Amino acid sequence: MRWMLQCRVLRLPLLTIVFAVVTVQPSLPQLNSNASNVTLTATLVESLTVSAIPSAVSFNLTNGTTADGSSAVAITTTWVLSPTRTSVKLYGNFSSSTAALTDGGGNNIPSADVLGQVATGSPTSFTAFTQTGPFGAASASLLLFNQNITALNLIGNRTDNLNLRIDLTSLSLPAGVYTGTLHIQAQAL
Secondary structure (H helix, E strand, O other): OHHHHHHHHHHHHHHHHHHHHHHOOOOOOOOOOOOOOOOOOOOOOOEEEEEEEOOOOOOOOOOOOEEEOOOOEEEEEEEEOOOOOOEEEEEEEOOOOOOOEEOOOOOEEOHHHEEEEOOOOOOOOOEEOOEOOOOOOOOOEEEEEEEEOOHHHOEEEEEEEEEEEEEOOOOOOOOOOOEOOOEEEEEEO
């Protein structure tokens, strides 16, 4: 019993000391560091891209008639523009107005005899590539569409089908394979 009494006596001061150490801590004021600043700069550049499928169209020509292309060309124009832009224009053009297509032997099909039509764009009926645009040779271009740009469509895309025709009603050519390249290019203003 004495031993129990000693344990009780020791236990009481020991508990008091532990309680005092746990509950009594010096009150220190909060310490904050300085503020270090980091400037963030994020740039989203403008973009304007064009893709055309298929990349080749063929024609079966006969003198004195017109020939439609083997398929329409699906042209997808995609843009991310700044708020200062007001329009996107798509053009088709050739490098030469006198030789849009050539057989390589001096026989040529001029751009005036190549016609384009875009039902959802500017030339809704077949129109010759005789305009002067920002790309290609003078009198060898055709505006395919003019899309107004507002705050609502600064980011956008559209797909248009370009139908092509070669008109040989006023042109006689010798038999041969005539090749040329139609360039499709967009411009944001």
